[in-house]
Amino acid sequence: MNKIINFVKFIIIILFILLFSLFIVSIYNDFKVVKPVIQFAKVSDEGIEIKPVKIPDDTGETPELTIEPEIQQKPNNNENTQEHINSNKFYYNQLEEYSKLIYESLESNKDNLKTGNYKITLPNKISEVIETENAEENMKAVFSLAINAFEYDNPDLFYIDTSKLILFYERDRLGNYSIYLKNDNETNNYYVDGFNSENDIKQAQEQINNIVQEIEEKIQSMNTDYEKILYIHDWIVNNTKYDETLNKINRNSIYGVFIEKEATCGGYAKTFKYLIDRLNINCIIIQGEATSEEKTENHAWNYIQLDNKWYGVDCTWDDPIIIGGDSELYRQTYHTYYLKGKNVFNNSHRPFETFFSTNIRTNYPELNERDYN
Numbered sequence: 082m083n084k085i086i087n088f089v090k091f092i093i094i095i096l097f098i099l100l101f102s103l104f105i106v107s108i109y110n111d112f113k114v115v116k117p118v119i120q121f122a123k124v125s126d127e128g129i130e131i132k133p134v135k136i137p138d139d140t141g142e143t144p145e146l147t148i149e150p151e152i153q154q155k156p157n158n159n160e161n162t163q164e165h166i167n168s169n170k171f172y173y174n175q176l177e178e179y180s181k182l183i184y185e186s187l188e189s190n191k192d193n194l195k196t197g198n199y200k201i202t203l204p205n206k207i208s209e210v211i212e213t214e215n216a217e218e219n220m221k222a223v224f225s226l227a228i229n230a231f232e233y234d235n236p237d238l239f240y241i242d243t244s245k246l247i248l249f250y251e252r253d254r255l256g257n258y259s260i261y262l263k264n265d266n267e268t269n270n271y272y273v274d275g276f277n278s279e280n281d282i283k284q285a286q287e288q289i290n291n292i293v294q295e296i297e298e299k300i301q302s303m304n305t306d307y308e309k310i311l312y313i314h315d316w317i318v319n320n321t322k323y324d325e326t327l328n329k330i331n332r333n334s335i336y337g338v339f340i341e342k343e344a345t346c347g348g349y350a351k352t353f354k355y356l357i358d359r360l361n362i363n364c365i366i367i368q369g370e371a372t373s374e375e376k377t378e379n380h381a382w383n384y385i386q387l388d389n390k391w392y393g394v395d396c397t398w399d400d401p402i403i404i405g406g407d408s409e410l411y412r413q414t415y416h417t418y419y420l421k422g423k424n425v426f427n428n429s430h431r432p433f434e435t436f437f438s439t440n441i442r443t444n445y446p447e448l449n450e451r452d453y454n
């Protein structure tokens with residue numbers, strides 16, 4: 082009799098557990114995501130391409146610059162004053178609160194990005210943007226600003242294709258958000274095409290480090306920053322061929338310059354900053370328009386601080402494409418756009434006034450009036 086009673090009790094307990102589990106599942110179903118996942122990809126930077134000066138003629142077409150949606154934000158905090166510019170965080174300091182939160186999340190997970198598929202959880206405060214009017218456009222702007230700024234402050238991220246790094250957000254019935262960055266659902270990772278594993282990244286970085294070490298060994302004996310900067314400028318110009326096809330996958334990265342020896346203006350500018358940063362000299366990448374032979378195109382170059390004054394440097398335009406082949410007869414190193422003051426440099430180079438095509442104005446350092454001498 083006791084066995085029967087115990088068995089009945091056991092059955093009742095099992096039924097109770099099953100019923101309770103079903104109850105929990107039903108509650109979960111009530112409160113799980115009810116809004117479809119929304120994803121935002123970075124606005125393309127394909128517009129930041131320009132052919133360098135050709136001799137004797139430039140007939141290249143100018144790609145159109147993709148315009149990002151505008152977002153009304155409070156004026157930035159003007160941390161980038163002439164005297165107190167941190168070039169390693171130049172674009173970060175231009176950002177507003179929500180974009181900074183995304184940037185900071187990327188920065189704190191920089192090593193994790195090497196896995197190619199690490200999911201980065203973002204602060205819930207970003208959900209405040211989702212609740213605004215025109216939320217989708219605002220989120221796109223906030224996200225794209227953060228991604229672009231992170232990429233331009235960190236030229237060492239040659240292995241990340243930021244167009245594959247997608248922002249997702251989910252919301253449950255209680256109004257709680259889950260916001261995160263990861264690769265999209267159709268790709269296995271957010272690597273640049275050609276990289277497939279963390280080991281690939283390690284090997285590529287070792288190759289780059291070996292080249293950088295050779296460069297730094299050359300400049301160790303140099304007495305002045307001017308000599309070191311000049312050597313870096315000339316090394317980039319003499320070791321890089323401009324990608325006229327605009328088809329090279331790594332044309333906008335330091336990998337294109339160091340390993341493939343072929344790049345476009347983005348690759349030239351990022352490599353210059355990458356090497357100058359290692360000297361602890363302030364250097365930033367500039368987006369804007371450049372005019373040559375009465376033709377204006379979108380372009381990227383550098384500003385660098387030397388002896389407490391800022392100058393313009395354009396390695397791309399100091400590496401002209403010579404019509405007639407690669408003969409050494411035609412090769413020479415130019416310094417037409419090296420350490421130039423605004424009286425000369427601004428005649429052909431004009432930074433975009435607003436930050437990454439939004440309505441956020443960029444606080445650039447002011448170039449010295451005269452060239453460095």
